[in-house]
Amino acid sequence: MTTKAAQFDRLPDEALTLGKQLCFAVYSAAHAFNRAYKPLLDRFGLTYPQYLVLLALWQQDEMTVKRIGEEIGLDSGTLSPLLKRLEAAGYVGRQRDPGDERQVIVSLTAKGRDLKTEAFGILADIGKASGCSLEEAGEIRETLHQLTRQLSSGESES
């Protein structure tokens, strides 16, 4: 098989199709997940990124805003208002770290911890709705991780 670069040079039409279909497939799949999640999360008054934050906290309580952002890939500009909503809903508390007043430590309230029992299972529902076996899911996850890494690695250029 020829190199990938040579393939692209020789098949511009297919490269175009490739880019279009790949991007759009990921774009559509993300929307499909969003729509699948929404009715399940609505019962708890949660959005998907809010649920991601809770998943992270159920795994490891008491994290700074920055740490949470690293876990789920969001910056403070998105997280600050989101965390305020989670706080207003009574699921988390926010307090300045006495040791470093720049940092805010986010922790689960009793209500937030209790929610785990009810809401953690949403993941299982989505798993079922996806119609995948554990093996298939693992492959898809790995493939997408590699794709994500590959795309992220070329970010510095412009």
Add this chain to the structure above:
Amino acid sequence: MTTKAAQFDRLPDEALTLGKQLCFAVYSAAHAFNRAYKPLLDRFGLTYPQYLVLLALWQQDEMTVKRIGEEIGLDSGTLSPLLKRLEAAGYVGRQRDPGDERQVIVSLTAKGRDLKTEAFGILADIGKASGCSLEEAGEIRETLHQLTRQLSSGESES
């Protein structure tokens, strides 16, 4: 602090892991694509969904708002303001269909058609940045399409 975490250990672990990993992988991949696209589209002052609309129009000019929405999976609530921005940027025109005044027909301006020559290649750049062969890309696309279909099919339930 590790008071009572043990009570959750008997949930269906496989389905949980599956759901979590699948969702997050797709979520992350979509963001990675967004970040990869952004610098390429910024040169034209376009966002990704705006680019999707132009891709659709380059393939088939003169579509109604509803038709465009069906092509790229967005509703009029998202498209109306987006199309106004594309119009303000001079890429498209919008006019009521004389035959049915409810409908608005979106068409490329000369500037919008000219953009195709410059901007269509962005897809190929992303194709390269993805580091995938045509075969791999095709497999990923098919897998995600199936996943999307599967997730969408269960929407009517509640």
Add this chain to the structure above:
DNA sequence: CAAAATTAATTTGCGTGCAATTTAATTTTG
């Protein structure tokens, strides 16, 4: 044919997502 139902866009409201700026606290340094 006129009232009711349907349809296509628009508008409104809310929650992301991200870039850029601001504020406050901590480190670095000169």
Add this chain to the structure above:
DNA sequence: CAAAATTAAATTGCACGCAAATTAATTTTG
């Protein structure tokens, strides 16, 4: 030690994305 640089959150501005309400036009119907 004080000024400068760095860091963590919060804030601001803009553009989705979607649900719900609104407006205007067309079909259906009684």
